[in-house]
Amino acid sequence: MKRIAVLTSGGDAPGMNAAIRAVARAGNSRGVEVFGVRWGYEGLIEGNFRPLGPRDVGGIIQSGGTILGSARSLEFKTDEGRKLALDNLASAGIEGLVVIGGNGSQTGAYTLHQLGFPVVGVASTIDNDLVGSDMTIGVDTALNIALEAIDRLKVTASSHRRAFLVEVMGRDCGYLAVMSAIAGGAEMAIIPEVVTTPEDIAHTLTSSYERGKTNGIVVVAEGAAQNAGELLAALRPREKELGFEIRATTLGHIQRGGAPGAFDRILASRLGTMAAELLIDGTSGVLVGQKSSKLTTTPHEEVAGKTKPIDLALLRLAEILTG
Ligand code: F6P
Numbered sequence: 001m002k003r004i005a006v007l008t009s010g011g012d013a014p015g016m017n018a019a020i021r022a023v024a025r026a027g028n029s030r031g032v033e034v035f036g037v038r039w040g041y042e043g044l045i046e047g048n049f050r051p052l053g054p055r056d057v058g059g060i061i062q063s064g065g066t067i068l069g070s071a072r073s074l075e076f077k078t079d080e081g082r083k084l085a086l087d088n089l090a091s092a093g094i095e096g097l098v099v100i101g102g103n104g105s106q107t108g109a110y111t112l113h114q115l116g117f118p119v120v121g122v123a124s125t126i127d128n129d130l131v132g133s134d135m136t137i138g139v140d141t142a143l144n145i146a147l148e149a150i151d152r153l154k155v156t157a158s159s160h161r162r163a164f165l166v167e168v169m170g171r172d173c174g175y176l177a178v179m180s181a182i183a184g185g186a187e188m189a190i191i192p193e194v195v196t197t198p199e200d201i202a203h204t205l206t207s208s209y210e211r212g213k214t215n216g217i218v219v220v221a222e223g224a225a226q227n228a229g230e231l232l233a234a235l236r237p238r239e240k241e242l243g244f245e246i247r248a249t250t251l252g253h254i255q256r257g258g259a260p261g262a263f264d265r266i267l268a269s270r271l272g273t274m275a276a277e278l279l280i281d282g283t284s285g286v287l288v289g290q291k292s293s294k295l296t297t298t299p300h301e302e303v304a305g306k307t308k309p310i311d312l313a314l315l316r317l318a319e320i321l322t323g
């Protein structure tokens with residue numbers, strides 16, 4: 001290959017820029033021209049490409065977000081959209097593509113591969129729900145941002161004998177909620193994978209209050225059956241019985257906006273480099289990820305449209321450690 005491109009798609013994740021840098025520099029070091037696609041799959045449809053030389057990706061490893069921009073493209077899901085994308089890639093002389101993103105993005109990558117265009121994926125989403133990687137780019141940083149908020153909420157909660165429902169991201173997967181509950185010393189985590197009723201939460205909080213605790217943190221995943229606002233409405237009338245006053249905080253996109261930590265910078269650098277090298281050497285239709293500390297590839301066929309199951313033993317661990 002003489003010319004490849006890279007795009008970021010779906011929700012941005014801290015470390016995406018480090019992955020873009022790695023793809024550009026690994027490609028350049030092999031004498032291959034690298035182009036960045038603006039605004040995810042939309043940029044393919046519009047032919048919005050820009051050259052990425054080694055100096056174009058200088059000074060970005062420490063920045064959150066993505067210098068290329070990202071989007072969730074509906075047009076790319078249509079036959080016409082994909083045809084336009086392939087025509088634009090052909091006219092620009094681009095022979096292969098690296099797709100940095102989560103589930104929807106890797107499903108798009110698989111479609112291009114099935115249409116005969118060489119594509120390699122890089123596992124990146126703060127949700128950590130992608131089959132094919134133990135950890136995806138952005139998770140570690142997002143988790144640390146959630147933890148900083150939880151630590152602060154505990155301080156104010158203790159001052160008032162309050163319980164906080166803290167909503168973290170995670171549309172289909174409770175990974176961020178469970179891990180931030182364990183690391184933040186929360187009472188419990190409410191996740192999409194397990195049914196938990198307001199009654200269950202009331203029971204846990206009452207018991208914590210009776211054991212002498214001055215604060216109660218309940219981490220709620222965004223995709224849980226009831227979100228933090230709905231749980232607040234159900235629990236607030238029961239404050240007398242709970243002991244704690246109750247409040248809710250939604251962290252939302254704050255978790256996505258941070259500067260990447262060391263773990264995400266290194267993971268992104270390794271995955272991006274491997275993806276560029278595999279693509280240039282003729283591999284297509286795989287996701288590059290990390291399993292048991294080793295870099296791995298998983299066929300896109302096994303990744304697209306799937307959700308990685310969470311280890312429910314982690315939920316039990318959070319409960320045991322409540323004390
Ligand atoms: O997929 C990552 C994620 O942050 C999910 O946790 C969340 O549900 C979704 O993106 C939010 O999407 P948007 O940024 O489009 O509102």
